[in-house]
Amino acid sequence: ICVGCSLIDLFSKGFRDLESAKKVFDLMPEKNSVSWTLMITRISQLDNPRNAIELFLDMILSGFIPDKFTYSSVLSACAELGWSQFGTQLHSIVVKSGLSSDVCVGCSLVDMYAKCAADGSMINSRKIFDRMPAHNVMSWTAIITGYAQNGSSDMEAIELYCRVMEDGSVKPNHFTFAGLLKACANVSNLDMGRQVHCHAVKLGVASVNCVGNALINLYGRCDRIEEAQKAFEVLFEKN
RNA sequence: AGAAACCCCUA
Numbered sequence: 134i135c136v137g138c139s140l141i142d143l144f145s146k147g148f149r150d151l152e153s154a155k156k157v158f159d160l161m162p163e164k165n166s167v168s169w170t171l172m173i174t175r176i177s178q179l180d181n182p183r184n185a186i187e188l189f190l191d192m193i194l195s196g197f198i199p200d201k202f203t204y205s206s207v208l209s210a211c212a213e214l215g216w217s218q219f220g221t222q223l224h225s226i227v228v229k230s231g232l233s234s235d236v237c238v239g240c241s242l243v244d245m246y247a248k249c250a251a252d253g254s255m256i257n258s259r260k261i262f263d264r265m266p267a268h269n270v271m272s273w274t275a276i277i278t279g280y281a282q283n284g285s286s287d288m289e290a291i292e293l294y295c296r297v298m299e300d301g302s303v304k305p306n307h308f309t310f311a312g313l314l315k316a317c318a319n320v321s322n323l324d325m326g327r328q329v330h331c332h333a334v335k336l337g338v339a340s341v342n343c344v345g346n347a348l349i350n351l352y353g354r355c356d357r358i359e360e361a362q363k364a365f366e367v368l369f370e371k372n
Numbered sequence: 373a374g375a376a377a378c379c380c381c382u383a
Contacts, residue, residue, distance in 0.1 A: 138373040171374045202375035209376060241376045275377045308378035315379065343379040350380060 137161040138168050145175035166192075166200050174206040182210035186219070201235045208241035217249035239265040240272045247279030255279055255286060270303050278312030281319065290316035291325055298332075305332070307341040314347035323355045330364075340369045 137157055144154035158164075158172045169192045177185030189207045192199065199207070204227050211220045224233075224242060232238050239261060246258035255276075262268075262276045273293065280290035294313050297303055305313075310333045317326035330348060333339040339348070345368040352361035365371070 205375040347379040
């Protein structure tokens with residue numbers, strides 16, 4: 134099984150050759166939840182989340198028990214498709230399986246509800262977030278980005294960021310800043326954006342592509358072309 | 373041996 138999994142990873146991640154990876158998977162004499170999850174994840178990333186979910190259903194029908202790795206991967210596929218009904222079903226299975234307290238699974242649920250809410254409501258996402266027993270930079274980023282992406286409660290994203298800073302136990306990363314700057318741009322809050330920009334510089338992530346692009350977007354929207362240009366000039370990698 | 377969060381663009 135270990136050799137098969139390594140081959141699947143080599144073909145899919147290494148050579149981007151999903152077909153060969155799938156052949157190895159299909160020919161494996163014995164499978165376990167690791168090999169199933171690996172194949173589901175790679176199909177979701179390199180092919181189509183829809184096919185990943187199909188394989189997940191095959192996994193269940195074949196009698197294998199998904200674990201927290203499987204659920205976070207499938208929830209992420211579901212989020213990408215915006216399948217809210219399926220997402221809710223997954224949520225209830227996760228709860229029944231006793232996996233809902235895992236931080237990765239919780240993070241995936243927060244993200245799924247944020248992306249699947251038809252009306253852009255963050256209510257379900259926030260409920261999951263508030264009930265999570267532990268948080269890390271990813272769960273904070275997931276909820277902040279959730280508020281930033283629907284555009285109706287960007288101030289909440291900013292308030293959550295303030296809580297992260299007060300708390301002090303979690304260090305924001307480039308993903309956090311990208312989402313937060315998007316929220317600032319949505320409401321054209323230049324003052325807040327500049328403060329956030331300052332923090333990003335202090336933490337050394339202002340030149341990371343996604344942060345830099347978010348800064349350019351923010352300053353562009355606020356008609357600050359010189360500042361946008363400065364953000365562009367310091368990008369590590371321009372594309 | 374496997375999982376989760378990110379900007380802009382594509383829209």
